[in-house]
Amino acid sequence: MIEIKNLTVTVNNKKILDKLNLTVGNGEIHAIMGPNGSGKSTLGQVIAGKDGYEVASGSIKLEGKNLLSLTPEERSLAGIFLGFQYPIEIPGVNNAYLLKAALNAQRVSRNEKEIDAFDFMTLIKDKMKLMQIPETFLSRSVNEGFSGGEKKRNEILQMLILQPKLCILDETDSGLDVDALKVVSSGIKSISNNKRSIILITHYERLLKLVEPDFVHVLSDGKIVKSGNKDLAHELDAKGYDWVK
Amino acid sequence: MANNKVIENIVENKYKHGFVTDIEQEQFDPGLDEDVIIRISKRKGEPEFLKNWRLKAFSQWRNMKEPSWQHLKYHPINYQDISYFAAPKNQKDAPKSLDEVDPKLLETYDKLGIPLHERARLAGVAVDAVFDSVSVATTFKEKLSEAGVIFCPFSDAVKKYPEKIEQYLGSVVPQRDNFFAALNSAVFSDGSFVYIPKGVRCPMELSTYFRINANNTGQFERTLIIADEDSHVSYLEGCTAPMRDENQLHAAVVELVALDNAEIKYSTVQNWYPGDENGIGGIYNFVTKRGDCRGKNSKISWTQVETGSAITWKYPSCVLRGENSIGEFYSVALTNNYQQADTGTKMIHIGKNTSSTIISKGISAGFGENSYRGLVKVLPTANNARNYTQCDSLLLGNKCSANTFPYIEAKNNSSKIEHEASTSKISEDQLFYCRQRGLSEEDSVNLIVNGFCKDVFKKLPMEFAVEAQNLLNVSLEGAIG
Ligand SMILES: Nc1ncnc2c1ncn2[C@@H]1O[C@H](COP(=O)(O)OP(=O)(O)OP(=O)(O)O)[C@@H](O)[C@H]1O
């Protein structure tokens, strides 16, 4: 699905990612763990095409296609979804409106017809039920006044609607209560299949018990310093990061 | 909405047939003196009082100076270079078909979603309207007259209801209120007159679309709206589509009078020619709009979306005279390229328990300059006056600017005045969020800007709100990237 080679990224001449390599196959679930400030979010943002990062060297390919020359929206339309660690508030912009506009942008890029209002409502109400988001959230402004957990569930809702090929979820499990964690993980599992790939950026094993990863990587100082299976997550939970750094 | 414009066209043609034309020239030579004013008044067949009123305004204007306090730059206007009277346009000069119309204008109509058959009329094409919609216009007129509502061109009102004109004209905006108001009082061309009788709730939104003879209201428009006791009216001015217009200077005056328990809601969408990307051309829009809450419990509410004109100088205001009266001002002003806007409001609290709300959203892009200027004045008589002002500016790019000039004069200790202001750049993180979900950069900007304006848009009548959003999107084109 995605192949990252020798990726070095700087911000204001400060190196944040250092010759990073990562390959995620179709249908695989990878977890990326690592200390605060190690570069996990940066990796997600760079894959999604955020401005302000200098890609000094390396390549990112999605299904063999060079991503680095594409705009953020082109990457989105190519199938990349980033669930943000801190979803931003957009005052005055209706939550449902953004979602519908986004879905239609995706459909149009696939030469499909725009979804009609009725089908959209049916679709979104169904997914909202799954994410246990009350329908009143449809008419609220995007993320405005949402609690931390509500923002995270809303990110998953967007993912369920957009049905991306590669889902990068940046600490979507942080700040969730026990029940919300179950809801979020069942949302993730509901779209996981043998074609769709998922990257879970997380600090906690508890998510990985609910959504079992095929691989676990430790990112430290901009490099992947260790990779393993789900047992690695368990070990990290018990021992911390010092021993892998 | 669409057909109504066509209807108006038909009705207007009829009106022209009834127009008594003397064989004087179509347009006066440029220049302004007493003789010109006397001739204007004569050509319009006005009563003596109005001619004298104009002359008085003219003599005052001659002793006034063009204001220079506003945050605007423009070349001096030579008032002797302007022609102050033009008879209704001869259809001979009009483009014969849409093929003769500026393609850029047509492109804009397309983006605004203006129906095909309507574009011709807006572009000033000589259309022989073929729609069987005269009956709709008639129904409209019948409905209004059943309710006793008067809605007609100002010049018709002068002939039919001279006593009302004499009573109210200039009673809200005195002739010497300001330079442009004085000029307008001397030379005004035409406009709307509305009277809502006691206890009547106007059965429909009054739109200038419906105003018979909407073309050629000219550059010195004059509008007077009177809501008698316990009445209610919502008036829509303007049109989201740019109109063909050769006049550079526009100096309109709008006066509103609300008597006891009356309510007037006045909505404007202004999209006149803003000039090109380099700031060449464009309309100078110097308007005086004021509402007088004369009666107790009366309410006047201004909502404006200003995206056009090279220069906008406009402060729709409320004089809160009646006890418990309410004034509101909701504004979106956008400046792109080299547009300049100096706009805001004045809320003058005179009566007890009067309250006012001001929500202003300024958006600057390109090299645009956008200033909010607002005055909240509480007189000693206005016990328990309340004002809430919120004034937000959004900057797109870093060559544009936004200024806020709030003036507060409180002369009564019991008043409560709140003011909030913010200036922000369009957020990179918000843009990235939208683009990450698949929206183009342009769509993302539009979405965020529309969200920024939401509090004002929701005050617009429904069908206007949608048009206003489209309009904002069109006006923002090229603002980023
Ligand atoms: N725009 C920026 N300007 C300056 N420094 C930045 C910028 N973006 C990221 N950094 C720095 O890069 C490093 C990696 O940040 P990043 O957000 O990727 O860490 P993280 O692994 O996601 O951490 P956490 O677990 O706390 O979320 C940090 O030291 C951060 O301060």
Ligand SMILES: [Mg+2]
């Ligand atoms: Mg992070």
